[in-house]
Amino acid sequence: MNPPRTYDESAETRAARLGLQIPDYRDPPYGGRYGTVKAFHRTGRLLFLSGFTPEDRSGTVLHPGRLGHDLTIEQGREAARAAAVNALGGIRLALGSLDRVTSMVRALCFVVCTADFDEVHQVASGATDLLTDVFGPDAGTGGRATIGVMQLARRNCLELWLTAETDDAE
Amino acid sequence: MNPPRTYDESAETRAARLGLQIPDYRDPPYGGRYGTVKAFHRTGRLLFLSGFTPEDRSGTVLHPGRLGHDLTIEQGREAARAAAVNALGGIRLALGSLDRVTSMVRALCFVVCTADFDEVHQVASGATDLLTDVFGPDAGTGGRATIGVMQLARRNCLELWLTAETDDAE
């Protein structure tokens, strides 16, 4: 059982307490398998993150497949959580520390699913619940839409498209 | 027949004239059925809205289904309009009044459809025409893309992802 969360802790402290394995996108760099892309863009207080999927640094995809066919909701939620942990790596790369995030802005979650699978939001909560755990219920909660789609790169079952706000302008 | 629109009226006046039933997302709050999400995020003059669907406050979905299969374009347009009216509720929650919007920025419209349905833009116009009716042809017109997708949460046939600009910085 996790210890009770106390939200006067910093985001980095909470990430450490949760034991998250946050990837370091300095080396190897983000995006190598996907062509010319960068991990993030900052302008003013806005941090626009690139797409993050549930792949580890070696390219192994967690739970490839399709919700409603060969993946359970729980597997989808695990994949979503893994994508969010990767997005934390993007945030650290951009800002140096998770503690510089003042708020999630919003997230689009794309979920590969069947035509009958209408619980895409349950899957996406695996990502957004993790963000709330790390940044707290106020700063960690953003707007959201979850879209059931045909396919994603390399059979990833989910991709996260996140915007955040930072503590001071670039 | 509607009276002729005169665009020197305020957005709130036009919304009232159109008889729109704009939901109040203070109570019950936005997003209750969808987990930890918020209705909007403001930073500077930008208003980032969360996803809005054609659901009423009790959770009843207007025209659940799939364009090209069990929904007509007209039903899709009605659903799109209902999602846009809900988004107006998100704007009021964020700003207090529709009159504080200076411009639509852009909208992504996700439409659940069959593989053969290539008129997704006709459906989305149900949402963006309503925004133009309320905010006028200049302020009410944003950029747009409409994407035909596999499925959405709770069999909604459409979801609207809107960004607007406001009259002064937060």
Place this chain on the structure above:
Amino acid sequence: MNPPRTYDESAETRAARLGLQIPDYRDPPYGGRYGTVKAFHRTGRLLFLSGFTPEDRSGTVLHPGRLGHDLTIEQGREAARAAAVNALGGIRLALGSLDRVTSMVRALCFVVCTADFDEVHQVASGATDLLTDVFGPDAGTGGRATIGVMQLARRNCLELWLTAETDDAE
């Protein structure tokens, strides 16, 4: 064979050297077949572009169809490149010159594909490689996610949703 690229050239110079046929969206205006939409929105240093597809000004769609079914990856890449060239037209309409772009921010690429097609990122690179060719590897590289979808307006196989940063605030 193209001459070697030298990135101390301006974006307009590179676009000319590449022989790109960049459309002029002043006349006929952007969006005529799609209802009430505008090509872009500027606020501060952010340029939010509307959706761009691989259609020419007469409405002819380059490579309509579906990746994994009736289109090859190379055709998809050509369509993606054409959509990016059109987006350059949107940038010129917004700013007067491509040279006023300081950076790509990020791009969502929507690709119509089959359930088995998991190389959507290869298609999207047709668009983002062109942007890198024009703006250079630093300014021309943004964040990216590519989403395989059910269908798009008018059987376009791809739509590009781009955000850029400009040299000074509006």
